[in-house]
Amino acid sequence: MFENAAEEPFCTTNRANSFSSGSFLLLLKEIDSFIADFEAAVGMNGAITRLGERLDEAISAGRTTVEVHLKNRYFSAFAIKSDTAYILMENYELIKMKDGLIRSNSFAYDFTVPRFMVTRPVHEDTHSHVHKTEYAELFAELVDKTRVLIEEKQPSSRTKIKKLPFELTAPIYVKEKEELLARKMQRFAINAFLKRYYERDPEWYGLLGVPLFLPPDPGVVEDINRITNRKVTFKSGFLSTYRKTLGEYACAIAKTETEIYEDARSYLRSRTEDLVSAVQKCLEGDYSGLRTFERELVWRPGSGMKI
Numbered sequence: 001m002f003e004n005a006a007e008e009p010f011c012t013t014n015r016a017n018s019f020s021s022g023s024f025l026l027l028l029k030e031i032d033s034f035i036a037d038f039e040a041a042v043g044m045n046g047a048i049t050r051l052g053e054r055l056d057e058a059i060s061a062g063r064t065t066v067e068v069h070l071k072n073r074y075f076s077a078f079a080i081k082s083d084t085a086y087i088l089m090e091n092y093e094l095i096k097m098k099d100g101l102i103r104s105n106s107f108a109y110d111f112t113v114p115r116f117m118v119t120r121p122v123h124e125d126t127h128s129h130v131h132k133t134e135y136a137e138l139f140a141e142l143v144d145k146t147r148v149l150i151e152e153k154q155p156s157s158r159t160k161i162k163k164l165p166f167e168l169t170a171p172i173y174v175k176e177k178e179e180l181l182a183r184k185m186q187r188f189a190i191n192a193f194l195k196r197y198y199e200r201d202p203e204w205y206g207l208l209g210v211p212l213f214l215p216p217d218p219g220v221v222e223d224i225n226r227i228t229n230r231k232v233t234f235k236s237g238f239l240s241t242y243r244k245t246l247g248e249y250a251c252a253i254a255k256t257e258t259e260i261y262e263d264a265r266s267y268l269r270s271r272t273e274d275l276v277s278a279v280q281k282c283l284e285g286d287y288s289g290l291r292t293f294e295r296e297l298v299w300r301p302g303s304g305m306k307i
Helices: 002-006 010-016 021-043 056-060 066-072 113-131 134-153 166-200 204-207 218-228 244-254 258-281
Strands: 049-054 075-079 084-088 091-099 105-113 232-234 298-300 304-306
Touching: 002 010, 002 021, 010 134, 021 049, 021 113, 021 204, 049 056, 049 113, 056 075, 056 084, 056 218, 066 091, 066 218, 075 113, 075 166, 084 113, 084 298, 113 166, 113 204, 113 258, 134 166, 134 258, 166 204, 166 258, 204 232, 204 244, 218 232
Parallel strands: 049 084, 105 232
Antiparallel strands: 075 084, 091 105, 298 304
C-alpha cells in the first residue's frame, strides 16, 4: 500500500510536502526504537506488540471497525484483556460542508501522521501499565458494585451524570483520572522525542507532523459511505503547514531530555498510586475528591502553555 504514495494524485501532494513512503518508514523505525527506550527509562510496563497496522488490516482481523475508528478518532485499537495494542497508521478525517439549506457533502482525507505513532503507543501503554497493578482488580470490583446498584435503583437515562449520586457514577470519574494520566504521559513522550532528535535535523524531524497521503482502501470507503449515508469524495490531500508549528513547539520545551524522563517517571508512579487510592476510597464509600482533576496545560502556537 505504501508504494502507492508515489502514484497520482497523491504523488504531487506528497512531493510538495517533501514526504515519501520511504521517509515515513524510516521515521517510523526511529519512533519504534524510541518508544522502547522511553518506556524503559520511565519504568513503564507497556503492551506494544505491533506498531503500524493499516485500518483495513485491523478490520479484516476483527480488531476494530470503521464505526469505532471514526467515532473515537483514535489511531489505535486497544484491548487491555489481551494486553495488546495495535497502532493504526492511518486516519480518515471527514470534513462536512453544507451548500444552502438542503445539500450536505462529505469530503475525506486518508493520511498518516508520524507524531501520532509516538503519542498513541505511549498513551495506550500507560493504560496497560496501570492495569498490571492492583488497580485493575480494584477497578473491576468497583464497576461490578456500581452495576448492581444501577440495576437496583434504575436511574433515568435522561438524568445528567453530574446530577446522579457518586455511588452510581464513580467508575466514570476514576476512568477519567486514568485517561488524564495517559494523556500526560504521551506529552512526556513527544517532548522527550523532540528533545532527543529535533535539533539534530529540524528539516527531517519536521516530518513528524506532516501527513503522508495514500489511496483509501475500497472496503473502508464503502463502510464510510454506509455510515454517513452519503457518497463520500476522497481528496488527494493538502499542503501541510505543521513544520513551523512543530518547530515553535520544540523550541518551547524548556527541560532537558533527562529532566523529562525524571518528571515522567515520578508522575507515572505517583498518579498510579493515586488511582489505586481513589478506587479503594470509592469501595469504602468515600467519594471525596472524585471530581477534582489536575489542570491540563495545552500549548498553542503564539500563546505558549495555557491551562
